[in-house]
Amino acid sequence: NAGVTQTPKFQVLKTGQSMTLQCAQDMNHEYMSWYRQDPGMGLRLIHYSVGAGITDQGEVPNGYNVSRSTTEDFPLRLLSAAPSQTSVYFCASSSRRGSGNEQFFGPGTRLTVL
Amino acid sequence: QQQVKQSPQSLIVQKGGIPIINCAYENTAFDYFPWYQQFPGKGPALLIAIRPDVSEKKEGRFTISFNKSAKQFSLHIMDSQPGDSATYFCAASFSGGYNKLIFGAGTRLAVHP
Numbered sequence: 100n101a102g103v104t105q106t107p108k109f110q111v112l113k114t115g116q117s118m119t120l121q122c123a124q125d126m127n128h129e130y131m132s133w134y135r136q137d138p139g140m141g142l143r144l145i146h147y148s149v150g151a152g153i154t155d156q157g158e159v160p161n162g163y164n165v166s167r168s169t170t171e172d173f174p175l176r177l178l179s180a181a182p183s184q185t186s187v188y189f190c191a192s193s194s195r196r197g198s199g200n201e202q203f204f205g206p207g208t209r210l211t212v213l
Numbered sequence: 214q215q216q217v218k219q220s221p222q223s224l225i226v227q228k229g230g231i232p233i234i235n236c237a238y239e240n241t242a243f244d245y246f247p248w249y250q251q252f253p254g255k256g257p258a259l260l261i262a263i264r265p266d267v268s269e270k271k272e273g274r275f276t277i278s279f280n281k282s283a284k285q286f287s288l289h290i291m292d293s294q295p296g297d298s299a300t301y302f303c304a305a306s307f308s309g310g311y312n313k314l315i316f317g318a319g320t321r322l323a324v325h326p
Contacts, residue, residue, distance in 0.1 A: 103256070130311045139222070141302055141316035142257070149311045157313065189256050193311070200245050200308055204256030 100125050103205035105190050111211045112180040120175040120208050122190030129195040131173040132157070132202065133165065135186040142189065148173055149195075180212045216240055217305050219317025226293055227325050234288045234320045236303035241284065243305040247314070248277065248288050251300045260301070261288075264308065293324045 106121045124131065132147040134157075144157030146165040154165050162184060164176040173192075177184060187209050191202040218237045226232045238246075247262035263270045263277040263286065270277045274291040290297055302319045306312040 139318050141217075141219070141318045142314075143316070144313055147311065147313070191256075195311070200247070200262070200306065200312065200314075201259050202314060204258065206254070206256050 102126065103190055103192055103203050105188075105205040105208050107208060108206070109209050111213065112177075113213050114181060116180050117176070117178050118180065120177075120188055120190075120210070122173045122175065122205060123171050124173075124190075124192040124203070125171065126192060126194070126203065127170060128192035128203070129170070130193045130202075131167065132191045132193075133163070133173070133175045134189045134191065135159065136189060136207075137186050145175065145188075177210075180210075182212045184210065185212045186210060216315045217303060217317045219303050219320060221320060222318065223321045223323075225323045225325065228294060230293050230324070232290050232293055232297075232322055232324070234301055234303070234322070235285065236287065236305075236317050237283075237285045238305045238315075239284065240305070243307060243315075245306050245308040245312070246277070246279065246286050247304050248275075249302045249304065249316075251302065251319075253299075257302060290322075293322075295324045295326050298322055298324050 103124045133145040134142040148154045148167040190205045193202045248260045249257035250260040251257040261272045276289040279286045303317040304314045306314045
């Protein structure tokens, strides 16, 4: 199993540009999440999904959109990038089975907005 | 408002030392407290987790101590090694189903040979 994969690994955008960060998992996990990691602030939840077709907002959703058309994929869209969105983005998945708590993280996407 | 406070921000120990990282939480309804380990350029990975019905949990050289009355929990790394150098995050959530993990700010640990 590849686990959780993310593309691209690095991206530089100009203010106002849009882009989609890709995330896929092959563990048949029901739950998927997007986090951003900033120095001194830990990981903060952007959006999450409890199944295909179901998404909800996390702690810092403004400026980001998500959709979940399949169990495997959970893309994160930046509609109009801003310098405040410069961060490292992590996608994670977890299973509804058992306690459902352990989250498996992807390798991250480092985004710079100029 | 930060619901999980982690300290220290950074920590340097010599090989064989016992680094201790502390976390405090506010919501008494939390019942799942994991620690994640992150190496540079990688995503975080679950290291060890505890639920409030026990006061201590050990897995290899890693121990979580939990004090429910004080709303605090800590990570101890016994016989630390240079390979333990990483950033450590504590977190808290509710168990069962999808529950949002609330992370601490992280502690950057360096273990010198």
